[in-house]
Amino acid sequence: MSTSAMVVFPNCKINLGLHITHKRADGFHDLETVFYPVALTDALEVLTAGELQFTGSGISIPGDSGENLCVRAFQLLQQDFPALQPVQIHLHKHIPIGAGLGGGSADGAFMLQLLNNKYQLGLSEAQLIAYAAQLGSDCPFFISNKPCFATGRGEMLEPIALDLSAYSMLLVYPGIHVNTGWAFRQLTPAVPLYSLKEMIQLPVSEWRGVITNDFELPVFSEYPVLAEIKEEMYRQGAVYAAMSGSGSAIVGLFPKASLPDVEWDSSYKVFKIR
Ligand SMILES: C[C@](O)(CO)[C@H](O)COP(=O)(O)OP(=O)(O)OC[C@H]1O[C@@H](n2ccc(N)nc2=O)[C@H](O)[C@@H]1O
Numbered sequence: 549m550s551t552s553a554m555v556v557f558p559n560c561k562i563n564l565g566l567h568i569t570h571k572r573a574d575g576f577h578d579l580e581t582v583f584y585p586v587a588l589t590d591a592l593e594v595l596t597a598g599e600l601q602f603t604g605s606g607i608s609i610p611g612d613s614g615e616n617l618c619v620r621a622f623q624l625l626q627q628d629f630p631a632l633q634p635v636q637i638h639l640h641k642h643i644p645i646g647a648g649l650g651g652g653s654a655d656g657a658f659m660l661q662l663l664n665n666k667y668q669l670g671l672s673e674a675q676l677i678a679y680a681a682q683l684g685s686d687c688p689f690f691i692s693n694k695p696c697f698a699t700g701r702g703e704m705l706e707p708i709a710l711d712l713s714a715y716s717m718l719l720v721y722p723g724i725h726v727n728t729g730w731a732f733r734q735l736t737p738a739v740p741l742y743s744l745k746e747m748i749q750l751p752v753s754e755w756r757g758v759i760t761n762d763f764e765l766p767v768f769s770e771y772p773v774l775a776e777i778k779e780e781m782y783r784q785g786a787v788y789a790a791m792s793g794s795g796s797a798i799v800g801l802f803p804k805a806s807l808p809d810v811e812w813d814s815s816y817k818v819f820k821i822r
């Protein structure tokens with residue numbers, strides 16, 4: 549067991565294609581999507597302490613620190629492992645919040661994994677995924693953290709061969725915080741006419757108009773500037789551009805090392821992943 553500080557770097561995700569297929573009796577929706585990990589990270593430091601403590605830096609996180617997914621991850625494991633020694637948690641927040649990038653979910657999932665390693669709990673990947681699903685629909689993906697085709701609420705994960713290393717990525721977050729619950733309520737679930745799992749294997753140059761995100765229609769209609777950002781990416785030479793998750797981050801894939809020099813509005817956060 550380690551009592552020294554452990555530091556991990558929870559990364560974010562993008563959704564490539566996203567379809568809401570069915571409204572379930574538990575209020576959630578079944579969906580299908582492709583999750584792809586992206587190297588834009590928070591930093592999470594954990595140290596054994598006398599009592600559970602949480603501090604944050606970087607982007608400020610709305611809500612009480614007791615609701616932070618890192619704290620909730622600790623409490624979730626503590627229910628089943630009552631002898632778990634408390635920890636002092638420091639989260640440096642860098643991934644934009646309410647962006648469809650799953651940053652909070654990543655923090656929660658990384659916290660579960662860190663505690664499993666730190667305290668040698670011996671939890672398998674499947675057990676960690678089951679705990680992660682209790683924290684949030686996007687959390688299980690971050691346990692696997694490899695390109696995956698996902699179904700159910702996002703917890704049924706099937707690794708797929710998908711390598712975007714030939715592309716550079718532009719992420720533009722215009723600061724619009726989209727409420728995920730609201731976004732789901734705007735949709736009428738429907739099974740797509742094509743198989744996302746098959747179509748994602750097409751060359752990226754053929755994805756435009758084929759790999760689609762159901763949330764774009766209602767979210768773009770509420771926030772038209774998002775559609776403009778996506779169009780601007782295509783004008784600037786994107787091979788593919790789309791909104792991630794329920795928004796509002798827009799992602800563009802460009803040929804490697806040819807990211808455009810666009811002067812976006814100064815209030816936007818722009819991330820270049822080369
Ligand atoms: C849009 C995605 O980011 C796509 O990856 C996810 O489906 C959202 O996952 P998330 O942010 O982890 O969402 P959760 O924190 O689990 O749920 C937030 C709210 O979104 C709605 N929700 C979420 C996931 C899902 N499969 N069906 C839903 O209806 C529910 O109203 C829920 O109360």
Ligand SMILES: Nc1ncnc2c1ncn2[C@@H]1O[C@H](COP(=O)(O)OP(=O)(O)OP(=O)(O)O)[C@@H](O)[C@H]1O
Pocket residue numbers: 609610611615616617618639641644645646647648649650651652653654655656686728793794795
């Ligand atoms: N560690 C955390 N980081 C960010 N938000 C957190 C965290 N813990 C809890 N939250 C809560 O989760 C909400 C949104 O989290 P997140 O950053 O995952 O949004 P998102 O990028 O829209 O994710 P998604 O793709 O899952 O919709 C925030 O409003 C915040 O109150």
